[in-house]
Amino acid sequence: MTRATEAHADLYMQTLHYGYGVFEGIRSYQTANGPRMFKPREHYERLIRSCELMNIPFDYSVDQMIDLTYEVLDLNGFTESYIRPLVMCSPNMSLTSGQRSSFVIAAWEWPAYLGEKLLKLHISSMCRPHPRSIKIDAKACGHYVNSILAATEARNKGYDEALLLDCEGFLGEAPGANLFFEKDGKLFTPGKGHILAGITRTTVMELCEELAIECEEGQFLPADLLNADSAFYCGTGAEIVGIESVNGKQFSKTWSESLGKQLQTAYKLLVREESLESVTA
Numbered sequence: 001m002t003r004a005t006e007a008h009a010d011l012y013m014q015t016l017h018y019g020y021g022v023f024e025g026i027r028s029y030q031t032a033n034g035p036r037m038f039k040p041r042e043h044y045e046r047l048i049r050s051c052e053l054m055n056i057p058f059d060y061s062v063d064q065m066i067d068l069t070y071e072v073l074d075l076n077g078f079t080e081s082y083i084r085p086l087v088m089c090s091p092n093m094s095l096t097s098g099q100r101s102s103f104v105i106a107a108w109e110w111p112a113y114l115g116e117k118l119l120k121l122h123i124s125s126m127c128r129p130h131p132r133s134i135k136i137d138a139k140a141c142g143h144y145v146n147s148i149l150a151a152t153e154a155r156n157k158g159y160d161e162a163l164l165l166d167c168e169g170f171l172g173e174a175p176g177a178n179l180f181f182e183k184d185g186k187l188f189t190p191g192k193g194h195i196l197a198g199i200t201r202t203t204v205m206e207l208c209e210e211l212a213i214e215c216e217e218g219q220f221l222p223a224d225l226l227n228a229d230s231a232f233y234c235g236t237g238a239e240i241v242g243i244e245s246v247n248g249k250q251f252s253k254t255w256s257e258s259l260g261k262q263l264q265t266a267y268k269l270l271v272r273e274e275s276l277e278s279v280t281a
Contacts, residue, residue, distance in 0.1 A: 001068075001071065001072070001075065004106060007104070009088070010090070010091045012091035012092070012093060013088055013089060013090060013091050013092075014089035014090070014091070014092045014093075014098060015088040015089050015141060017093070018095070018142065019140070019141045019142025019143075019144075019145065020054070020056075020089050020098065020140075020141070020142065021056070021086060021087055021088045021089055021101075021140070021141040021142075022047060022050035022051055022054055022056060022086075022087045022138060022139055022140050022141065023047075023084060023085060023086045023087070023139060023141060024043045024044070024046065024047045024083075024084070024085045024139060025043075025082065025083070025084060025235075025236040025237050026038070026039075026040055026043045026069070026082075026083040026084075026085070026236060027080075027081070027082055027083065027236055027237075027239075027271070028073055028078065028079065028080065028081050028083060028107075029079075029080055029271045029272050030079040030080055030272065031272050031273040031274075032273065033273065034079075035070075035073055035078065035079040035080075035081075036273065037066070037069065037070075037073075037083065038236075038270075038271045039199055039203070040065075040066045040069065041062055041066065042199050042202075043085075043199060043236075044062040044065045044066060044085070045062055046139065046199065047065070047085060047087065047139070048060075048062070049137070049138070050087075050135075050137075050138040050139050050140060051087055051101070053135040053137060053138040054098075054135060054138050054140055055097040055098060056087060056089060056097075056098040056101050057098055057099070057100060057101055058087055058101050058103070060103055065085065065103075065105075068105060069083055069085070069105055069107075072105050072107050073107060076107060078107055078109065080109065081107050081108060081109050081110070082107065082108060082109070082110035082236075082237065083105065083106070083107045084105070084106040084107070085103070085104070085105050085106075086103075086104040086105075086106065086141075087101050087102070087103055087104075088101060088102045088103075088104065089101055090102070110237075112237070112238060112239045112241065113176065113235070113237035113238045114160065114161060114177070114233065114237075114238045114241045115160075115241070116241070117160075118241075118242045118243060118244035118255055119160040119161050119233065119241060119242070119243045119244060120158075120159045120160045120161075120243075120244055120245050120248075121154070121159060121160070121161055121162065121163045121243055121245065121246045121247070122153070122154040122157055122159035122161075122162055122163065122246075122247060123162075123163050123165065123222060123246065123247055124150040124153060124154065124162040124163060124164045124165070125153065126146065126149055126150050126153070126164060127164055127165050127166060127167050127169075127172070128146070128164045128165070128166045128167065128172040128173065128194050128195065129143065129146055129167075130167045130194075131193060131194055136193070136194065136195070136196065137196065137197075139196060143196075144175075144176075146164075146175075147175030147176055148175070150162040150164050150175050151175040151176075161174055161175070161233070162174065162175055163179065163225075163246065165222065166190075166193075166194035166195070167194065168194075168219075169221070169222075170190065170194070170219045170220060170221060171190045171219075171220045171221065171222065171224070171225055172190060172194055172195055173190065173195045173196070174233050174235070174238075176235055176237055176238065177198070177200075177233040177234055177235035177237070177238045177241075178190075178195065178196075178197070178198045178200070178201040178204075178233065178234055178235060179225075179231065179232075179233060180204060180215075180231065180232055180233075180234065180260065181220075181224070181225050181228040181229075181230065181231035181232075182228055182229045182230045182231065182253070182258055182259045182260065183224075183227070183228045183229055184229070185214075185259075186213075186214045186215070186216065187208060187213060187214065187215040187216070187259055188215070188216050188217075188218065188220055188224070188228075189201065189204075189205075189215065189216075189217055190217070190218075190219070190220060191217040191218050191219060192217070198234070198235050198236070199236065200234045200235050200236055200238075200239070200240075200267075201234055201235075203234075203267065203270070204234050204240070204263055204267070207263055207266050207267065207270070208263070210266075210276065211262065211263070211266060211276075213259055213262075213263070222246075225246055226246055226247075226249050228251060229251060229252055229253040229258070230242070230243070230251045230252075230253040230255065230258035230259070230260055231243040231246070231251060231260070232258075232260035232263075232264070234267075239264075239267065239268075240260065240263060240264040240267050241264075242255040242258070242260050242261065242264070
């Protein structure tokens with residue numbers, strides 16, 4: 001295993017020139033049983049699926065990648081960390097499918113990506129890519145240029161983060177997280193098709209079932225969000241973070257009283273393998 005400071009990459013690799021590569025984001029947490037990654041199997045199954053969708057050759061198994069990742073954590077002495085597995089394509093200047101790939105696992109200590117405070121969102125002037133223009137279910141490197149542009153636009157306007165609509169004008173997602181909003185004691189989230197339906201998003205929906213919170217997927221307009229009671233983003237990097245306002249319009253319900261706060265508490269217990277009884281009581 002090579003240290004990051006000793007690693008080298010070819011300047012002609014397809015990933016560098018065309019964004020032709022795939023990656024994952026995984027978190028590890030300190031638990032009573034030591035450092036544990038949260039849902040590593042689901043993440044690595046998605047990594048393999050991303051390779052298949054993007055026609056990138058890749059021959060690591062899920063179990064091999066999990067073992068290697070724990071080795072990386074152990075070598076670095078990490079407990080609470082963010083892990084970035086990356087599949088890079090070999091040198092190739094032609095616009096053809098990948099010929100060979102390399103597998104990299106980077107890890108570092110990184111707090112919640114969007115911080116802990118409530119977010120002020122800006123509805124981006126850019127939309128999510130059309131699902132017929134890319135493999136929307138692949139977590140591919142080049143797709144995130146769209147995310148960078150939207151996030152940069154929002155921050156240049158004085159907001160904390162962006163919200164992208166889909167190409168038909170319905171609510172989409174954040175540059176790196178999924179959206180949920182609350183109305184009249186029920187949660188709503190944009191359906192699959194135009195978004196990268198995240199593993200944390202699935203976890204939130206599983207927690208909703210456990211906590212008897214009704215949650216509906218579908219197509220929703222910006223007006224639905226603007227008239228909601230509360231909202232939050234979720235993702236591996238962001239975890240669960242509350243939203244204060246959208247385009248300057250604040251939500252009526254305080255975060256402490258929201259379903260999002262209840263789910264945030266449940267999520268923090270779940271990833272550290274602690275009991276949810278205090279949440280369900």
